[in-house]
Amino acid sequence: MRVSLFITCYNDTLFPQTGRAVVRVLERLGHTVDFPPGQTCCGQMHWNTGYQAEALPLLQRFVDQFRASEVVVVPSSSCVAMMREHYPKMAATLDDPRLTADVEALLPKVFEFSEFLTRRLGLEDVGAFYPHRVTYHASCHGLRSLSLGDGPLRLLRAVRGIDLVELERVDQCCGFGGTFAIKNADVSTAMLEEKISAVLDTSADTCTACDNSCLMHLQGALHRQRTGVKTLHLAEILASDELSPYQDAAP
Amino acid sequence: MSEGPLDPTTAPTFPIAARAAMGDAQLRNNVRHATNVIQAKRARVVDEMPDWQALREAGKQIRQHTMRHLDIYLEQFEANCTRAGGVVHWARNAAEASRIVVDLVKQSGSDEVIKIKSMTTEEIQLNHALEAAGIHPYETDLAELIIQLGNDQPSHIVVPALHKNRQQIREIFQRTMHLPQLGDQPQDLADAARIFLREKFLRVKTGVSGANFLIAETGGVCIVESEGNGRMCLTLPETLITVAGIDKVLPRFQDLEVMLQLLPRSATGERMNPYNSLWTGVHANDGPRAFHVVLMDNARSEILADEESRQTLNCIRCGACQNACPVYRQTGGHAYGSVYAGPIGAILTPQLQQMQHAQSLPYASSLCGACYEVCPVKINIPEVLIHLRNQVVLQNTAGIAGLFDVEAAAMKAMAAIFRSERRFKAAQRLGRIAETPLVRRDQQGLGWISWLPGILGGWSQARDLQQMPQQTFRDWWEKRSNHDN
Numbered sequence: 001m002r003v004s005l006f007i008t009c010y011n012d013t014l015f016p017q018t019g020r021a022v023v024r025v026l027e028r029l030g031h032t033v034d035f036p037p038g039q040t041c042c043g044q045m046h047w048n049t050g051y052q053a054e055a056l057p058l059l060q061r062f063v064d065q066f067r068a069s070e071v072v073v074v075p076s077s078s079c080v081a082m083m084r085e086h087y088p089k090m091a092a093t094l095d096d097p098r099l100t101a102d103v104e105a106l107l108p109k110v111f112e113f114s115e116f117l118t119r120r121l122g123l124e125d126v127g128a129f130y131p132h133r134v135t136y137h138a139s140c141h142g143l144r145s146l147s148l149g150d151g152p153l154r155l156l157r158a159v160r161g162i163d164l165v166e167l168e169r170v171d172q173c174c175g176f177g178g179t180f181a182i183k184n185a186d187v188s189t190a191m192l193e194e195k196i197s198a199v200l201d202t203s204a205d206t207c208t209a210c211d212n213s214c215l216m217h218l219q220g221a222l223h224r225q226r227t228g229v230k231t232l233h234l235a236e237i238l239a240s241d242e243l244s245p246y247q248d249a250a251p
Numbered sequence: 252m253s254e255g256p257l258d259p260t261t262a263p264t265f266p267i268a269a270r271a272a273m274g275d276a277q278l279r280n281n282v283r284h285a286t287n288v289i290q291a292k293r294a295r296v297v298d299e300m301p302d303w304q305a306l307r308e309a310g311k312q313i314r315q316h317t318m319r320h321l322d323i324y325l326e327q328f329e330a331n332c333t334r335a336g337g338v339v340h341w342a343r344n345a346a347e348a349s350r351i352v353v354d355l356v357k358q359s360g361s362d363e364v365i366k367i368k369s370m371t372t373e374e375i376q377l378n379h380a381l382e383a384a385g386i387h388p389y390e391t392d393l394a395e396l397i398i399q400l401g402n403d404q405p406s407h408i409v410v411p412a413l414h415k416n417r418q419q420i421r422e423i424f425q426r427t428m429h430l431p432q433l434g435d436q437p438q439d440l441a442d443a444a445r446i447f448l449r450e451k452f453l454r455v456k457t458g459v460s461g462a463n464f465l466i467a468e469t470g471g472v473c474i475v476e477s478e479g480n481g482r483m484c485l486t487l488p489e490t491l492i493t494v495a496g497i498d499k500v501l502p503r504f505q506d507l508e509v510m511l512q513l514l515p516r517s518a519t520g521e522r523m524n525p526y527n528s529l530w531t532g533v534h535a536n537d538g539p540r541a542f543h544v545v546l547m548d549n550a551r552s553e554i555l556a557d558e559e560s561r562q563t564l565n566c567i568r569c570g571a572c573q574n575a576c577p578v579y580r581q582t583g584g585h586a587y588g589s590v591y592a593g594p595i596g597a598i599l600t601p602q603l604q605q606m607q608h609a610q611s612l613p614y615a616s617s618l619c620g621a622c623y624e625v626c627p628v629k630i631n632i633p634e635v636l637i638h639l640r641n642q643v644v645l646q647n648t649a650g651i652a653g654l655f656d657v658e659a660a661a662m663k664a665m666a667a668i669f670r671s672e673r674r675f676k677a678a679q680r681l682g683r684i685a686e687t688p689l690v691r692r693d694q695q696g697l698g699w700i701s702w703l704p705g706i707l708g709g710w711s712q713a714r715d716l717q718q719m720p721q722q723t724f725r726d727w728w729e730k731r732s733n734h735d736n
Contacts, residue, residue: 009669012724013679014717019724035728041669046662048618050640054666061670085634140619173577177617184615185709186270190581191617192713220714223699249697 001031004069006062006110008076009041015212017249021239022075022113025126028241036065044082047090049179059090063102071120072106075113075235077142077210083110085145112142113235114210118151124158128238130246131161135204136234137195137218138170139211152210152234159237165202169194176217189221196221199229207231256376257404259604262588264611272586278414282406282583285413286574292520293571293625300516309509311629314565317502318555324467324500325546331470332544335532342547349380351545352459352492356386359490359541361457367474367481368392369461370568371494371547373405373590374603377459388459389451391480393444400427406584406592409518409570414583448480458488458539462495463567464510465544468503471531472544475514475524482526491539497551498564510567513627517569554602559638563598565628570595572622572632578615587612594622598635606642613639657706676725683719690718 003026007019023033043058062083066072074080084107091100117123136156142148156164175181175191195218199207207222207229209215215231222229232246240246262268272278297303317324329339340355342348356364364381366372366388378388378399390399394412398405401423405411412420421435424443433443460481464473472493474481485491501510515521533542555561573579573593584592589600589609597616601609613636616622622632648659668678690698698718703711710716722730 007724009675013682014719016720016722016724016727020727035725037725037729038672040672040675043669046666048637048640049662050613050637050642050644051659051662051666052641052644054662057666057670086637140617140621144620144624171621173617173619173621175577175617177619180614180617181714182706182709184266184269184578185712186266186273187578187581187615188617188709189713190273191577216716217714220710220716223693223715223717224701224713248695 002070003031003033003116004066004072005033005035006039006042006066006072006074006079007035008074008079010216011075011212014216015233018075018212018233018235021233021235022073024239025117025128025235026073028239029121029123029126034069036069039065042079042082043090044079045178047082047086052090052093056090056094059087059094059103060099062087063099063106066106066110067102069106069109071116072110073113073116074110075210075233076212077112077139077146077148078213080110080112080115081141081145083107112146112148112210114142114152114155115146115148117155117238124154126155126158126238128158128240129160129242130206130237130240132206133163133165133202133204134206134208134237135165135167135199135202136170137167137174137199137207137209137214139209139214140173142210143171148210155234155238156208160242162237165204167202168198172198174214174217176214178213181217192217192221196225196227200227205229206237208234208237210234255404256379257585257588257590258376259589259600259609260607262609265586265588265615266611268586268588269582269615272582277416277419278583279581281414281416283580284416285410286580289410289520290574293517293574294520296516296520296522300512306509306512307627307629310513310567310627311565313501313506313509314567314628315562317500318498318561318564320502321497321500321555324502325497327467328465328470328500329546331468332465332532333470335470336534337470337532337542337544340543340545342545342549344549345375345547348375348494348545348547348549349377352377352494353380353384353386355490355492355543356381356457356459357384359457361386361455361490363387363389363451363455364457364459364492365389365391365451365455365484365488366395366458367460367476367484368395368411369459369494370405370408370590371461371496372459374496375494375547375549377494389448389455391448391451391484392476393441393478393480396444396448397423400424404585405590407570407573408568408591408593408595414585452480452483452487456488457490458484458492460484460491460493462493462499462544463514464507465495465500466504466507466529467500469531471504471529473507474528475511476526476528477519477521477524479526482528485528485530486538488539490541490543492543492545494545494547497546497548498566514567514569517571517625517627550603550605553605557602560598560602560635562630563595563602563635565630566595566599567628568595569627571625571627575621575625576616577619577621578617587615594632594636595630598632598639601639601643606639606646610643610646613637613643661706676723679719679723683721686719 043055047055174195175188181188219231397412579593597612700716
């Protein structure tokens with residue numbers, strides 16, 4: 001299958017290793033990956049913060065870039081949620097029948113990364129090896145907007161060598177919420193503290209998720225508190241195998 | 252404890268009030284404990300319902316249909332209530348509603364009223380209006396009594412004294428009921444309240460209630476409660492005055508079949524409320540001789556006119572969103588500066604203020620969606636929050652002042668960057684250079700930022716930020732593609 005990758009703006013800039021891992025997994029499974037170069041951002045930050053006029057052109061850009069794709073894979077549950085929950089309404093706002101039709105045709109072809117593996121390809125074992133104690137944080141958008149359910153956990157359970165531990169109160173938000181973390185920093189920090197203590201209770205050395213935005217938030221506190229626990233996008237765990245196991249970034 | 256009534260027109264912004272609330276460790280423990288208990292009870296009785304999702308959908312459809320034809324159902328209610336011997340009054344706003352109630356109480360010849368817990372009367376601060384007119388209101392719901400005697404404010408729609416624990420309640424009762432020996436067991440506290448209230452029930456001739464539902468088809472009113480105090484207030488007084496928002500109407504008696512399943516399970520985790528009272532007009536030798544309903548608008552018509560956010564009015568005040576909300580769980584209710592706290596308060600309060608106050612509330616959410624998930628009538632609270640945020644932004648960016656809004660300027664710059672991949676690539680390079688002075692190496696030799704300037708400082712107060720990698724994904728991809736060719 002020819003898979004178009006929408007890397008998302010913050011993964012592109014801050015977490016390129018996640019994108020490389022997605023490419024690695026998909027190619028290992030025999031698929032061809034392409035990367036439409038005009039892609040930038042889905043518009044989530046603007047839309048969710050109240051800047052609707054600024055978000056609308058980004059919808060048009062996304063559609064232009066991916067209109068011709070067979071499938072679109074996105075390693076970010078919140079960006080996919082943004083598209084599914086808001087793109088149809090945004091297109092309607094613009095009152096452009098062609099755009100509305102394009103969005104309608106495109107959305108069923110857009111998948112969050114783990115969703116693509118479990119629902120579109122029907123896979124659980126993707127040949128990964130990651131001999132670590134791991135806990136999984138269910139990002140709110142993955143959990144509630146995309147209803148990922150136990151899909152990511154089934155992928156993780158099939159990883160060789162993994163010691164998967166359940167996170168207490170797994171349905172609780174980590175407190176990121178985009179600009180919420182800055183506008184309501186105190187409340188966000190209090191929510192983060194609860195999540196961090198749940199992560200530490202698992203004694204895992206790795207906390208994973210389908211969304212680097214939550215992980216960046218968790219990582220920020222895990223590093224500040226010198227816990228030694230690392231955060232890794234699910235794709236990076238699935239990309240790790242015996243031939244080329246995961247390695248920490250070199251300074 | 253909240254100082255003075257919760258008034259969105261004068262309340263501090265949410266981040267400031269939240270910081271103060273979170274400094275109270277006892278409050279946070281009480282709120283966390285109470286919301287945990289109610290959430291667990293709710294989950295148990297919801298999970299046992301095989302048709303829960305169908306019920307939610309039915310609830311949503313009923314409420315949506317009602318709001319679409321609210322004018323018709325309100326007039327139908329008025330006609331049927333009047334026919335049954337009730338008197339219907341219309342109030343445009345809080346002041347008008349309070350004035351009507353004060354006049355009715357005076358006409359009843361009483362200078363005291365017994366009250367059933369009612370968020371609508373909290374919304375309009377009716378007790379203040381009554382006291383100003385020399386009328387003493389007695390709250391008869393246990394939690395509302397605690398709030399009243401403690402000179403406090405409600406912090407939850409259903410469990411207004413949720414922020415207090417037993418020891419704190421004992422202290423209030425000891426002081427205000429002059430019971431120095433009172434214990435702190437639930438039985439002790441309930442007994443004290445019962446003795447205190449019983450005398451009021453038997454003496455006071457005028458009752459004031461809210462309404463859970465108004466039934467258009469019959470002109471009847473429905474109140475559900477757990478303590479029986481409501482039943483006392485509805486049956487013993489000679490005059491009964493019910494204050495209800497115009498959003499409380501249901502078309503048919505039959506609609507209660509859906510609502511009376513959704514409401515108790517969502518609100519208190521009970522299969523059915525212990526007391527379900529339904530009454531229609533007045534009856535000779537049975538119950539109050541005079542019955543008044545005050546139908547209050549108070550900005551509800553404006554909310555109804557907004558296609559995007561009118562679903563706010565579908566709310567049946569169960570409070571499930573408050574218990575589920577991770578923000579509310581940290582701050583409790585008073586931080587919202589309104590009697591309507593939590594997610595529903597974050598959308599209802601600014602709209603009741605016609606977006607002139609409480610503009611920080613739509614941002615008091617991480618948009619995690621837990622509220623939408625538990626809402627018994629499927630109000631998409633995150634969607635409404637985003638819509639209201641847009642209204643706030645439009646206000647903030649209007650006119651000359653808007654040109655100096657730092658956040659808006661940053662957002663517009665970011666949007667311009669995202670509109671072109673060339674500009675995006677340039678911004679990525681520029682970002683790496685700009686952050687360099689802030690980067691420090693950790694023990695592993697990796698670059699981290701522990702301090703950020705200006706509005707970004709909220710991030711770095713508790714979190715580090717990893718240095719941007721030297722190569723973006725698109726640079727890697729480009730290099731790889733060139734290599735392959």
